[in-house]
Amino acid sequence: MEKEEYSSPGGCHEEDTEVEEGGEEAEAEWKKVGLMRAYVEGQDPAAKEVDNFMLRRFLRARDQDIGKASTMFLKYLKWRREAVPNGVISDEEVKNELAQKKIFFQGHDKKGRPIGVGLGSKHYSSKRNMDELKRFVVYILDKMCSRIPSGQEKFVGIADLAGWGYSNCDIRAYLAALDIMQSYYPERLGKVFLIHVPYLFMKAWKMVYPFIDDKTKKKFVFVDDKNLKSTLLADIDESQLPDIYGGKLKLVAIDE
Structure with a gap:
């Protein structure tokens, strides 16, 4: 086959490439998370209910591009309300x-x-x-x-x-x-x-x-x-x- x-x-080697916590890259990443939070909260108040780790996952999924990550995350919030109206x-x-x-x-x-x-x-x-x-x-x-x-x-x-x-x-x-x-x-x-x-x-x-x-x-x-x-x-x-x-x-x- x-x-x-x-x-x-x-x-089966480890496939993840993460930013090392505590380093300069991590500091820069968390700064981007902060900027992303400020933007998405202004677009959708529901963004205030999620933690920074969730925002970081979206940021990583879009290769640290704040604009693309924000768009992806806001789409998620809209989808969640429609797909899971009762929360679960x-x-x-x-x-x-x-x-x-x-x-x-x-x-x-x-x-x-x-x-x-x-x-x-x-x-x-x-x-x-x-x-x-x-x-x-x-x-x-x-x-x-x-x-x-x-x-x-x-x-x-x-x-x-x-x-x-x-x-x-x-x-x-x-x-x-x-x-x-x-x-x-x-x-x-x-x-x-x-x-x-x-x-x-x-x-x-x-x-x-x-x-x-x-x-x-x-x-x-x-x-x-x-x-x-x-x-x-x-x-x-x-x-x-x-x-x-x-x-x-x-x-x-x-x-x-």
């Missing part, structure tokens, strides 16, 4: 998605980032409603972010594609989920391990790949079956790894 061109260089997505609003038992929470990696596990073969394009699917993506991302500990800003995913076939292929859903994550949850994704990848999936991947921004592309790591446990253990302690991958934790459904 030809996956090398899509993998991050070097396999309830279980009832995504009950059909939850019933499929395809998303699980699973411990934390060695950097303290919470782990989510998705079972690709549990999703069927014929059974999903796009509006509910989008709400479900927000539901998942909000819950993942709520599990991020102080001092950390990102989460990790394991996309298990064992048994994935034509009935599971859903390009529209993949693109919708990708757009929500990239547009409204910037700098939240730390890494995604794609495991048990069938050859058929690569055809879908080639259609989705052009829509992934350059920073995010580096965070997708394809893992060969023969290196599965060793690759996951490099980032995740055995005590935090799902038992189905050789660890000691049982999978817990997202709504449990």
